[in-house]
Amino acid sequence: MTRSTNAGCLFLTLLLGLSSASIAVSGKTAGPLDTDLDGVADRGDLCPGSPAGAKIVALGCSALEIALTPQTLVDAVSGQVGERRDLLARTAAYAPAVERLDQGRADLALAAAAMRRGEPCAAADLADQAAAGFTAARREIAQTAADGALIATVGATRTGEEPALGAALLPSLTAQPALHLAAQAAPLFRAACSEVTGRFTAHGRVAEVYDAARTFRFEKSGFDNGDPIGLAEGFYRVGPVAGMEIRVSGITFADGSRLATSVRGAAPREEMLKTQQCLNLVVAPFQKFPPYSPSSGYAWGTYALEAYTNSFGVADLEKKQRFAARDVSCPGSPIFGTTVSYFMKIDVTQGANSWTIATNLKAGDVPVALPSGFLDNTAGQVTATVQKTTCLLFGGCTTTTLGTHTAGLFVRPTGTYATAIYDKTLFDVGGNGVIGDFDHAQVTGFNLSVISNSNNPSLYAKGYQVANNNADPFDDWIYTNSPFAIYDWDTIYDSDFYDEQAIGFATITEFNRTGVDRPSGLIWPEVRGQRNGLTFAYSVKVPTVVRDRIVDCSGSLDSFYETPFIGTGSGLVTVSKGSFDDPVSAHTGTASFALDFSGPSGQKVYAARPGVVVLMDDSNATSASEPADGAIGNYVLVDHQDSSFGLYYHLAQGSVPDGVGLGTRVLRDTHIGNFGSNKLHFEAGDECHPLACSGTTGYDSVKVLYDAWVATSQGLPPVWTSTHKTCYVPRVGDHF
Numbered sequence: 001m002t003r004s005t006n007a008g009c010l011f012l013t014l015l016l017g018l019s020s021a022s023i024a025v026s027g028k029t030a031g032p033l034d035t036d037l038d039g040v041a042d043r044g045d046l047c048p049g050s051p052a053g054a055k056i057v058a059l060g061c062s063a064l065e066i067a068l069t070p071q072t073l074v075d076a077v078s079g080q081v082g083e084r085r086d087l088l089a090r091t092a093a094y095a096p097a098v099e100r101l102d103q104g105r106a107d108l109a110l111a112a113a114a115m116r117r118g119e120p121c122a123a124a125d126l127a128d129q130a131a132a133g134f135t136a137a138r139r140e141i142a143q144t145a146a147d148g149a150l151i152a153t154v155g156a157t158r159t160g161e162e163p164a165l166g167a168a169l170l171p172s173l174t175a176q177p178a179l180h181l182a183a184q185a186a187p188l189f190r191a192a193c194s195e196v197t198g199r200f201t202a203h204g205r206v207a208e209v210y211d212a213a214r215t216f217r218f219e220k221s222g223f224d225n226g227d228p229i230g231l232a233e234g235f236y237r238v239g240p241v242a243g244m245e246i247r248v249s250g251i252t253f254a255d256g257s258r259l260a261t262s263v264r265g266a267a268p269r270e271e272m273l274k275t276q277q278c279l280n281l282v283v284a285p286f287q288k289f290p291p292y293s294p295s296s297g298y299a300w301g302t303y304a305l306e307a308y309t310n311s312f313g314v315a316d317l318e319k320k321q322r323f324a325a326r327d328v329s330c331p332g333s334p335i336f337g338t339t340v341s342y343f344m345k346i347d348v349t350q351g352a353n354s355w356t357i358a359t360n361l362k363a364g365d366v367p368v369a370l371p372s373g374f375l376d377n378t379a380g381q382v383t384a385t386v387q388k389t390t391c392l393l394f395g396g397c398t399t400t401t402l403g404t405h406t407a408g409l410f411v412r413p414t415g416t417y418a419t420a421i422y423d424k425t426l427f428d429v430g431g432n433g434v435i436g437d438f439d440h441a442q443v444t445g446f447n448l449s450v451i452s453n454s455n456n457p458s459l460y461a462k463g464y465q466v467a468n469n470n471a472d473p474f475d476d477w478i479y480t481n482s483p484f485a486i487y488d489w490d491t492i493y494d495s496d497f498y499d500e501q502a503i504g505f506a507t508i509t510e511f512n513r514t515g516v517d518r519p520s521g522l523i524w525p526e527v528r529g530q531r532n533g534l535t536f537a538y539s540v541k542v543p544t545v546v547r548d549r550i551v552d553c554s555g556s557l558d559s560f561y562e563t564p565f566i567g568t569g570s571g572l573v574t575v576s577k578g579s580f581d582d583p584v585s586a587h588t589g590t591a592s593f594a595l596d597f598s599g600p601s602g603q604k605v606y607a608a609r610p611g612v613v614v615l616m617d618d619s620n621a622t623s624a625s626e627p628a629d630g631a632i633g634n635y636v637l638v639d640h641q642d643s644s645f646g647l648y649y650h651l652a653q654g655s656v657p658d659g660v661g662l663g664t665r666v667l668r669d670t671h672i673g674n675f676g677s678n679k680l681h682f683e684a685g686d687e688c689h690p691l692a693c694s695g696t697t698g699y700d701s702v703k704v705l706y707d708a709w710v711a712t713s714q715g716l717p718p719v720w721t722s723t724h725k726t727c728y729v730p731r732v733g734d735h736f
Contacts, residue, residue, distance in 0.1 A: 036060075043509050046072050046188075051228070055195070055255035058188045063120070063195035064230050064257040066188060068214050070115040070123070071372035073185055076508045078105050080178035081134070088141065097140040104133035104182065111189060116372060118232035118250055118261035124186070124193040131186035138179050195253040202229070202258075203247040206240045209360035211346075211368045212289070212322075216240045216360075230259040233355065233371060238265045241343070241360045243389060243397050277403040278330035279344050281305050281384040284367035285526055285537040286320035286414060286515060302326060302367070305407060307534035314408035316450055318416055318538055319376060322367035323358070323384075330363075330388075337393035342402075345387065348409070350380035370411065380409040412450070415517075417538035418457060418527040419447040422520075422545070426558070430488045430547030430610055430641065440466045440483040446527060446540070455529035459540065461522040478522060486521045488547055520545050546642045548610050548668075550707045553727035559705040560640075562668055564608040564648060564682050565599065565675075567736030570720045571711045573599035575730045576679070579703070584732035587683075591626070593701040594683035595730055603675040605648055605655075607666040608682065608706075611638040614645075614663075618656040623649075623676055636660070636672050644702060645685040652676035703729075711735040 034041055035048045038056050042048040045060030047069070054062035059073075085101040088094040111126035204218035207226065214233070220226035229248065231240075239246050246265035252258050282302040302324045308315040325344040332340060346358040348371055355371035374380060383406045391397040420443045427439040443459045451457060464485035465476035478484045507517070514523040520542035528537045551559040567573055577585045577596035587594040615637040623633040627649040634651040655674035666672060683701040709722040712735070720735075 042513065045509060048509065048513075053255070054257065055253075057195055058191040059184065061188070062255060062257065063192040063253040064255075064259060066192040067115055067118065067120055067232070067259050068230050069372075070112040070189070072508060072512075073181075073188060074108055074112040075372075077108060077178070077182045077185055081105055081182055084178045093144050093147075094141065097137045097144065100133045100137035100140065104130045104137065107133060108182070108185060111185070113373065115189060115192070116233035118259050120189065120196060120251070121193040124189040127186040127189040131183060134179055134182045192253075195255070196251050197254050198252050199249065200252045200258055201247070201249040204245070206242050206244050206246060206360075209240050209242055210366075211358035211361045212366035227256070227258075230257070231263070232259055232261045233373070234261075236263045236356050236359065239263060239359055241345075241387075241389075241399070242341070243391065277386045277405065278328055279342055279363060279384075279386045280326045280328050281344065281346070281382070281405055281407075282324050282326045283308055283315075283317065283536075284322040284324050286318070286539045287524060288513060288515075289322065289366060303536050304534045307531050307536035309407065309532065312408070314379070314410050315382075316417075317370075317409060317411045319411055319414045320369070320539070321411075322369050323361075323382070324367035325361050325363045325365065325384075327363035339391050341389050343387055343389070345385040347383045347385070348374060348380060349383075350374055350378060350409075374411060376411055376413050378410075380411070382407055382409050415539050415541040416449055417451055418449070419541040420459065420520075420522075420525060420543065421445045421447065422543055425543050425545045426549055427486050427545060427547045428549040428552070429486060430549075438464070438466075438485040438487045441486050441521060441545070442481055442483045443478075443522075443525075444481060451527075451529060451531070451536075451538070455531055455536075457527045457529040459525060460528055460537075461525035461540070463522045484521050486545060486547065489519070515539055516542050518542065518544055544642075548641055551705075551726045553705055555727075557703060557705055559707050559727050561608040561646075561684070561704050561706050562606075563597075563706055563708045563730070563736060564605050564646075564680065565597065565603055565736070566606060566669075567709050567711060567722065568599075568603075569709075569711055569722050569736075571713060571718070571735035573597055573603065573736040575732050575734045578730065578732045582732050587701075590700050591683055593703050594681060597675075597680045597682070598678055599675050599680065601652065601675055601678050602655075603680075604671055605651060605673045605675065605680055607638060607646070607668055607670045607672055609638070609640050609646055609684075610665075610667045611640040611646060612663060612665050613637070613660060613672075614639045616656060616660075616662065618651055618654055618673060621653050623679075627681060634673070634676060638666060638672075640684075647681070647683050647685060648672060649681035650676050650679045706730060709736065 034045070036045075036050040037052075038045070038050045038054070038060055040056065040060035047059070047061035047065040050056060050060065050062055050065060054064070057063055058066070081101055082105065085098055085105075088101075089098045107126050107130035111123045111130060114126060115123035202218065202224050204221050204224050207217050207219040209216040210228070214231045215228040216231065217226050217228045218224040229250075232250065238244070240263060244265055246263055248260040248264070249262045250258060250260040283305055284302045305315055308317055310316055323346055327342070330342045342362065344358060344361045345356065346361060346368065348355045348357055353373060355373070357371055358368045361368060383404055385404045386402045388400045388402055389397055390400070422441045423444050424441055427441075429437045429439050446457055448457065459478065459480040461478040463476065463478045464487075465478060466483040466485050511517050515525065516523055522542055525540035525542060526537045527540050528535055530536070549558050549560055550562070553559055565573060574597070575595060576598040577587060579595065580586050580588060580592035613636055616635065618634040620632050620634050627633060627635065627647065633649055634653060634655070635647060635649045636651065636656060638646040638648075640646060651673035652675060655676070657671055657673075660666065660670070660672050684704050686700045686702045705727045706729070707726050708728050708730070710725050710728070711720050711722050713720050
């Protein structure tokens, strides 16, 4: 591979790193989605369904949206912090930090509960308390990592080994994305609190109920302007139900939006309970419901609850599945001049907790979610009450209960039931600067849980279907064993890039809009099968794909790296210290596979492999002889697609370009710094540090095969020529 496309690669790098940029893909101009036109791109917008005119106060959300959906951020924070907490807990030295993380997660859960009850300022206080705990944990993690690295450095000095920088940095590094996300919760809740302007009371006849959005509106009258009113989460004694007279009270926000914390009214007159029902409670799989795509509705269909019911009469569901009402031949009005409507009230219980998640759900309405406080892997129950309202032409309505249906619930985390098996997960389309280049994969089967092969599982997903060596259009159906395209990038609605290294709320919005938590060529993957003679659907986990192989070396190790510089072709850059088996001068210990290159000071350093910058420092005037935590030196640390890390050490002071910073996505040939003091140290670190993979003994560098142009000379004065080498191991004395 030559490096004649440096400018083009750098240009693409900048485009990929800027969510506000427009990108041309396969001849199509693409820009960031902003579904609700609030000025915040969907990928960074926690509330991409903000109503027109709402005042956006934080992360694309209005105060009312924050009050109604605090769990959007809190669930993600708790999950990511919990993963880091479990890894840190394996080392006794991190026990104080682990305790702080546990308390912070508990405080954040209390904050979310307070917000859902309609107490935003109490929620903000609790979120501030959680933030303080997370900040203290961050300091303790960093200090513990530094103390451990100092001990390791002293020990390595005595044995003549070189302690790797990655070993010291990784404990703190792996916690940073989760703690970065956690830090955003407190300002979000505080923003909602600051918008509270007072309290309100209102009464009138309910015009419409939007159960999925947890809002309703009154008929316009002298008492009310008919704007939607939010409903704090709770179990309501009555309503709201369309046509019912109710009285509500709650809080008002600065933009005029309102959140009802109390709903009162006269219970509707009910006739004797009857057995017939004409609405069925059905399940809607996790899909692009509003607000993720307001025009989509739930076109992917709904499935009978009995399809999810096991032999114990309990419905096996997954988080993010919803409930809907399906009309099964509800009769019309038998009397001229009367109108008849049918609706469903849905109550959910779990232990001592009870929630009403729908009061007026009709067939065709957007499905409603389980309550945010409903716990995974804990038994609960759902009760659907079907009611009929009959209204006379000249006024007067009667509500009749037609029947109830109760079922047990057991909800598992999203993606529990099936993980897709690809025929291959390694590709050589990444980081090559060729936008139209693609390879293809196919799902050949699943790893299953709860369901089995006897349920006849089959894949249904969206992606670029490959046929006749063509990979368009995007929105094709992908089935089991049908090929789909793998590009260097993953697309969302053909108009936005999926950043596989995104941290913070960007990952939340990506997941909610695609149904996947990593770029793997597919979105909205489902496994459909049969149970009790009926069709069910669950979401599918997808594997991690690695796209950036350069050369298949026909062995257990392939080439993913170029040399981290462009050779001068005149032999000025050489290998001065090789890997562990170099016969002249070799690295040892955890840096066994590191290389030192000698070259002119100021020689540009380029990314040897695509990835994301996760740590960097170019502020130092001097540099230690080898990288070790606590040593003075300038470096850039890049996280690769396969979770390995590339360390570039001995960079010149101030040489990292302005366009490269923490979180920057770099491609091969992205300029990331310059040689300092005639030297560059490069090593790739193993992904399996003991904090990340059980059973490992510590950080280690990994063997790397390079794609390089190696220079040789003949005669005096020397005439230099360059030879392209693949699957190459540099040796001391090699020239470039």
